[in-house]
Amino acid sequence: MKVIFVQNAPGIGKIDEIKEVSDGYARNFLFTKNLAIPATDRMLADLKIRQNKKAKDRESELRAEQSVADKLDGLEVVLKERIESGGTLYAAVGPQKVSESLMRSGFKINKNKIILKPIKEAGEYPAKIIFQHGLEAEIRVIVSPAASGTPPHGGGKI
Numbered sequence: 001m002k003v004i005f006v007q008n009a010p011g012i013g014k015i016d017e018i019k020e021v022s023d024g025y026a027r028n029f030l031f032t033k034n035l036a037i038p039a040t041d042r043m044l045a046d047l048k049i050r051q052n053k054k055a056k057d058r059e060s061e062l063r064a065e066q067s068v069a070d071k072l073d074g075l076e077v078v079l080k081e082r083i084e085s086g087g088t089l090y091a092a093v094g095p096q097k098v099s100e101s102l103m104r105s106g107f108k109i110n111k112n113k114i115i116l117k118p119i120k121e122a123g124e125y126p127a128k129i130i131f132q133h134g135l136e137a138e139i140r141v142i143v144s145p146a147a148s149g150t151p152p153h154g155g156g157k158i
Contacts, residue, residue: 001026002039004047009035016047058133065131068107072129072137077101080146083122093119093143098127119143 001023005013009030013019018039021030030036037043077098082090095114102109109129116127122143129137 003030003036004039004043005030005036007035016051018044018047062133062135065133065135069129069131069135069137072102072107072109072139074138074140076140076142077127078142078144081122081143083145087122088120089122089143093141095127098139098141116141 002018002020003013003026005015005017005019008015012030013036019036021036026036026038031038079093079097079101081093084090095111095116098114098116099109099111113130114127115130116125119125119141122145125141125143127139127141129139131137
């Protein structure tokens with residue numbers, strides 16, 4: 001009997017996978033545990049429609065991420081930070097501060113997508129932004145001393 005898996009079943013089948021199994025196994029295990037449904041002509045047609053919709057959604061998502069990655073690639077993020085007399089920062093600059101600066105500029109980038117070692121001194125540093133579908137954008141993070149009276153990392157510019 002052909003079945004369509006409606007849930008992931010480790011070692012058995014993945015969601016939307018079509019498999020040939022014995023009738024007893026399908027009726028007594030897969031159907032009772034709601035892991036699969038019979039692969040009727042109607043269900044196969046519905047599956048094909050769902051797969052086509054998923055493919056179109058992935059394609060449009062890829063185009064959107066490619067657009068954002070192109071806009072970010074080569075961008076310089078300037079952060080004004082308070083610096084101690086020894087030249088080190090009061091607080092290290094990490095992905096969170098870069099993400100906040102990008103958000104203020106209209107880019108909604110999660111801090112978990114930013115690859116950056118903690119910055120403890122003023123200067124220029126490379127950072128990578130990792131997107132789905134294997135896309136990456138390379139940005140430069142420039143940390144400079146904050147002018148007196150300027151709140152830390154509040155005056156960040158892009």
